[in-house]
Amino acid sequence: xxxxxHNQEESxxxxxxxxxLIKDKSNSFFIxxxxxIEYLQTVLRNLFTKTFEFQEFLKQCYQIGNKSVGLIxxxxxxxGLVLTIQSRPALVEFxxxxxxxxxxxxxxxREMGPVITALICAGKIGSSMGxxxxxxxxxxxxxxxxxxxxNPINFLIIPRVLAATVMxxxxxxxxxxxxxxxxxxxxxxxDNVSLDLFINQxxxxxxxxxxxxxxxxxxxxxxVIGLVGCYKGYNAGRGTESVGIAANSAVVTASLLLxxxxxxxxxxxxxx
Amino acid sequence: xxxxxxxxxxxxxxxxxxxxxxxxxxxINLELHDNENLVVLGKSGSGKSVLIKCIVSLLKHDEGSIxxxxxxxxxINEEDLIxxxxxxxxxxxxxALYDSMTVRENLTFALSRLKEGxxxxxxxxxxxxxxxxxxxxxxxxxxxxELSGGMKKRIGLARTLVVNPxxxxxxxxxxxxxxxxxxxxxxxxxxxxxxxxxxxxIITHDINCVKTVADRIAMIKDGKVYKVGSLEAFINDxxxxxxxxxx
Ligand SMILES: Nc1ncnc2c1ncn2[C@@H]1O[C@H](COP(=O)(O)OP(=O)(O)OP(=O)(O)O)[C@@H](O)[C@H]1O
Ligand SMILES: [Mg+2]
Numbered sequence: 082x083x084x085x086x087h088n089q090e091e092s093x094x095x096x097x098x099x100x101x102l103i104k105d106k107s108n109s110f111f112i113x114x115x116x117x118i119e120y121l122q123t124v125l126r127n128l129f130t131k132t133f134e135f136q137e138f139l140k141q142c143y144q145i146g147n148k149s150v151g152l153i154x155x156x157x158x159x160x161g162l163v164l165t166i167q168s169r170p171a172l173v174e175f176x177x178x179x180x181x182x183x184x185x186x187x188x189x190x191r192e193m194g195p196v197i198t199a200l201i202c203a204g205k206i207g208s209s210m211g212x213x214x215x216x217x218x219x220x221x222x223x224x225x226x227x228x229x230x231x232n233p234i235n236f237l238i239i240p241r242v243l244a245a246t247v248m249x250x251x252x253x254x255x256x257x258x259x260x261x262x263x264x265x266x267x268x269x270x271x272d273n274v275s276l277d278l279f280i281n282q283x284x285x286x287x288x289x290x291x292x293x294x295x296x297x298x299x300x301x302x303x304x305v306i307g308l309v310g311c312y313k314g315y316n317a318g319r320g321t322e323s324v325g326i327a328a329n330s331a332v333v334t335a336s337l338l339l340x341x342x343x344x345x346x347x348x349x350x351x352x353x
Numbered sequence: 354x355x356x357x358x359x360x361x362x363x364x365x366x367x368x369x370x371x372x373x374x375x376x377x378x379x380x381i382n383l384e385l386h387d388n389e390n391l392v393v394l395g396k397s398g399s400g401k402s403v404l405i406k407c408i409v410s411l412l413k414h415d416e417g418s419i420x421x422x423x424x425x426x427x428x429i430n431e432e433d434l435i436x437x438x439x440x441x442x443x444x445x446x447x448x449a450l451y452d453s454m455t456v457r458e459n460l461t462f463a464l465s466r467l468k469e470g471x472x473x474x475x476x477x478x479x480x481x482x483x484x485x486x487x488x489x490x491x492x493x494x495x496x497x498x499e500l501s502g503g504m505k506k507r508i509g510l511a512r513t514l515v516v517n518p519x520x521x522x523x524x525x526x527x528x529x530x531x532x533x534x535x536x537x538x539x540x541x542x543x544x545x546x547x548x549x550x551x552x553x554x555i556i557t558h559d560i561n562c563v564k565t566v567a568d569r570i571a572m573i574k575d576g577k578v579y580k581v582g583s584l585e586a587f588i589n590d591x592x593x594x595x596x597x598x599x600x
Contacts, residue, residue, distance in 0.1 A: 216452070217451075217452070220447055220449060220452075221445045221446075221447050221449040222449050222450070222451055222452065224406075224411050224445070224449065225443075225445060225449040225450075225451070226451075227411060227438075228409050228411065228438055228441070228443045229438075229462060229463045229466050229467055230435055230438050230439060230466045230467050231462075231466050
């Protein structure tokens with residue numbers, strides 16, 4: 082049947098083009114990663130040899146906090162609530178409901194808090210850095226800075242990267258706290274536990290090894306978000322459409338890279 | 354630097370610049386003399402903006418040489434480049450105002466980073482004066498997004514002139530302005546030259562502006578300098594390509 086033959090050919094063609102697509106995409110991702118690492122070298126060289134724009138750094142810290150704190154509050158509380166409601170039946174079955182606060186606290190502190198905060202910030206902060214710097218590039222504002230005797234890496238990039246590196250850990254701790262509070266709300270849907278008792282139960286099981294690596298990795302998350310956002314915006318192309326492309330690919334590349342960094346962090350933590 | 358008549362401030366020799374396969378500048382030879390207004394004419398896309406961006410090293414040229422004062426821009430080091438950029442003011446075709454700053458902050462940024470040792474009050478006076486010169490004293494506390502295209506252009510001009518540089522590169526200073534303001538800006542370019550004895554390269558398509566400001570004209574065609582000469586020489590030239598600009 083000629084019709085069927087034709088169909089088969091088409092589907093193998095589709096599979097091929099799908100594979101090529103994946104190959105191209107992953108290629109461009111690795112090229113991106115290599116470029117971001119090269120960019121990091123430039124940023125570090127400038128950080129240690131040029132004057133630091135402290136005013137800009139504070140401004141960026143404020144903006145990062147201000148932009149994302151609302152979203153992080155809502156997501157944090159919902160994650161805590163949902164985790165608690167979902168885990169409860171399983172624990173009830175084993176008669177271990179008393180473990181619920183500790184278990185939820187550990188999963189929030191070790192994984193949910195850092196990763197969710199980082200992904201939200203990749204969407205919110207990474208994209209806005211990509212768009213803002215991209216439009217500064219397209220409208221020649223970065224060039225104007227350069228001829229005004231101002232190194233754009235110093236004035237624009239370093240404050241943003243450092244602000245993200247400092248603020249993401251702070252926002253994560255905040256998200257952890259909100260998430261644990263959400264968990265308390267979740268428990269109180271069925272039981273009646275005072276906040277005091279809940280916190281005692283939760284932190285009885287949390288150990289230093291749960292907290293420390295989680296905090297360390299958030300610094301890396303922050304650096305990734307800042308660097309990728311700045312890299313994409315700073316190197317935007319010439320037309321107006323480059324601004325959208327920069328913002329979009331900042332989010333995509335940063336999110337993917339965050340997950341990979343998380344995987345590496347988990348592997349390293351596992352060694353101890 | 355001592356100023357003599359016909360002292361060469363910028364010397365461009367056999368300058369070449371390509372983007373990929375596209376040859377934009379293909380052997381430009383040009384000089385800017387002391388205290389003169391040099392107008393650069395050429396069709397859209399002929400590489401005029403690329404040429405002046407090479408002069409401030411925003412774009413690196415491929416071949417040839419550019420000398421600004423005693424500095425050669427090919428392989429210039431960072432300290433020397435700072436000295437070159439302190440001498441040169443640059444008006445961008447797109448005005449390039451900093452979106453996140455008010456008009457006052459835009460001017461303060463340029464002034465504080467290019468000139469040292471002004472008190473707060475001196476800076477303020479200079480900024481107000483520069484804005485008055487371009488007819489926009491009321492916009493001092495506005496954001497760029499609140500301004501029209503022509504207004505942005507004038508603020509961009511004020512930001513360039515407030516620093517009072519030795520050499521000014523104007524990329525289409527009167528494009529997008531009404532005839533009255535265009536005329537005022539052309540006069541401002543002349544006044545600045547008369548008062549501060551600086552030199553300028555002016556890219557423009559506005560023939561009235563050319564007639565007001567030009568001491569010399571250079572026309573660019575196919576990546577080369579097609580003709581250099583005085584305004585009269587251009588107006589009296591029979592060449593149809595040249596005439597098409599002056600009609
Ligand atoms: N950074 C760049 N990357 C790639 N191509 C560029 C770049 N800058 C300019 N070009 C190309 O160089 C050519 C000359 O551009 P340029 O902006 O100098 O023209 P122009 O003479 O100033 O024109 P107009 O009068 O329209 O401003 C154009 O074809 C442009 O696309
Ligand atoms: Mg141009």
